[in-house]
Amino acid sequence: MPTRLMMIHQGVQELIATYKPREFAIEQIFMHANPNSALKLGQARGAALTVAALHGLPIGEYAPKAIKNAVVGTGAASKAQVQHMVKVILGLQGPLQSDAADALAIAVTHAHHLQTGISQVRGGHAGAWE
Template sequence: MTRILGIDPGSQRTGVGIIDIDDAGRTRHVHHVPLVLLGAEDFARRLKLLAQGLNALIEEYRPDEVAIEQVFMGKSAISALKLGQARGAAICAVVMQDLPVHEYAAKEIKLAVVGKGGADKVQVQHMVGVMLNLQGKLQADAADALAVAITHAHVRATARRLGVDTRQAWSRK
């Protein structure tokens, strides 16, 4: 059994999702939550809350691997920069715990979970709920984090079957 922590980084809310995957490739939901960072006095303290929240979850759930969504360039350079800083804080938090980090683009995650790279958030939320047999509506950031973890679980299982590492299994080159 391998435990995967999925992270959907954000400067206001960071989604966190944890799943277990067995040797046959079956996934099981463990935990999900949005880490709400808006209560902090300033942006630097948001990053501190993010790192502390991830550290607490790592201590409690003891993941074996981490998967995180890559930053995409949106309309606002300032928003992209803040997202990148939040992503960096998240990566630092998990690397400081000596956990391996795997990165996936939003289109790759949507393709793996929904079957098309241009899927919308509602489709991702629905498929994550179906795949993990969860009831009720999922919070968007936590659903995205679970989707990142599911993507890594799928890529990891494929890589294992092919006898290659995860980057080679996902690469189209």
């Protein structure tokens, strides 16, 4: 697991260096049936959030239902519905991998929240530890 966390850290670092984003958005942890999986997900999120915080990026965190609601109009949307609407909203053609659709849905949600002034953003840091 430490090697994977380092890869996540380095990957996010490279993305930030390449694209120079002004914001960072991530999905909140959801209730998971397998505690071990939830722990690993939390560690992965921590690696990504650390890089964003080190760069001073405002961080938006969104619950899965909030993402589905922002993209499809209902928090009960299926993955296929989210994937379809991401393609429609962004004018994308051809197949879209599930992980890419999820990431783009988070970005669309964050952009929507920034436009409407409904903020889930924490200035430069994330989480309840502030």
